[in-house]
Amino acid sequence: DTGVSQDPRHKITKRGQNVTFRCDPISEHNRLYWYRQTLGQGPEFLTYFQNEAQLEKSRLLSDRFSAERPKGSFSTLEIQRTEQGDSAMYLCASSSPPGQGGYTFGSGTRLTVV
Amino acid sequence: AQTVTQSQPEMSVQEAETVTLSCTYDTSESDYYLFWYKQPPSRQMILVIRQEAYKQQNATENRFSVNFQKAAKSFSLKISDSQLGDAAMYFCACAAYNQGGKLIFGQGTELSVKP
Numbered sequence: 001d002t003g004v005s006q007d008p009r010h011k012i013t014k015r016g017q018n019v020t021f022r023c024d025p026i027s028e029h030n031r032l033y034w035y036r037q038t039l040g041q042g043p044e045f046l047t048y049f050q051n052e053a054q055l056e057k058s059r060l061l062s063d064r065f066s067a068e069r070p071k072g073s074f075s076t077l078e079i080q081r082t083e084q085g086d087s088a089m090y091l092c093a094s095s096s097p098p099g100q101g102g103y104t105f106g107s108g109t110r111l112t113v114v
Numbered sequence: 115a116q117t118v119t120q121s122q123p124e125m126s127v128q129e130a131e132t133v134t135l136s137c138t139y140d141t142s143e144s145d146y147y148l149f150w151y152k153q154p155p156s157r158q159m160i161l162v163i164r165q166e167a168y169k170q171q172n173a174t175e176n177r178f179s180v181n182f183q184k185a186a187k188s189f190s191l192k193i194s195d196s197q198l199g200d201a202a203m204y205f206c207a208c209a210a211y212n213q214g215g216k217l218i219f220g221q222g223t224e225l226s227v228k229p
Contacts, residue, residue, distance in 0.1 A: 050214075103161070110157075
């Protein structure tokens with residue numbers, strides 16, 4: 001394992017378009033988290049999975065956002081009908097259950113909505 | 115709900131000197147973990163140090179150490195012998211086992227290191 005990988009690194013899209021991001025976690029990690037970070041702010045929690053089950057969604061995750069983790073492996077985050085306010089860095093992190101290890105972050109996907 | 119507060123938006127330190135970054139948190143959970151992360155301009159979030167709340171001994175990692183005051187809910191980071199490569203955004207974060215282990219981050223402190 002080379003860590004958590006996210007694809008793409010950068011995405012520029014026009015307002016109203018749909019975008020999808022992918023996160024490949026460390027294979028032994030059963031938990032996967034998505035965060036959103038705007039410039040100059042700390043990351044904000046969006047949602048997390050334990051294996052394939054999505055266990056919590058933040059109020060930040062409007063109905064235009066959907067996340068999946070089929071088969072408990074990679075995860076996708078889709079944003080429908082993008083808005084300029086969606087422009088941010090989207091970070092993915094994976095971990096073992098708390099207490100058994102730390103969190104490993106990916107490099108993030110920077111989304112710019114024009 | 116958990117909250118994390120970093121009251122120093124910016125800090126500056128002279129190379130080879132020591133600097134302390136402040137963090138306070140609030141949680142009703144008894145089983146939680148505290149972290150300091152470093153985020154350089156490349157935006158990769160890098161773990162600096164981690165502290166289990168049940169441990170009284172302060173965590174140390176080479177030049178980095180914490181002052182964990184559980185009763186005061188304070189978790190400060192001390193960087194000794196500061197190096198130019200320490201310049202980055204530093205985030206304090208808290209994760210509670212019963213809250214799914216999600217990290218709650220503070221607003222960050224931007225550290226600059228002067229040669």
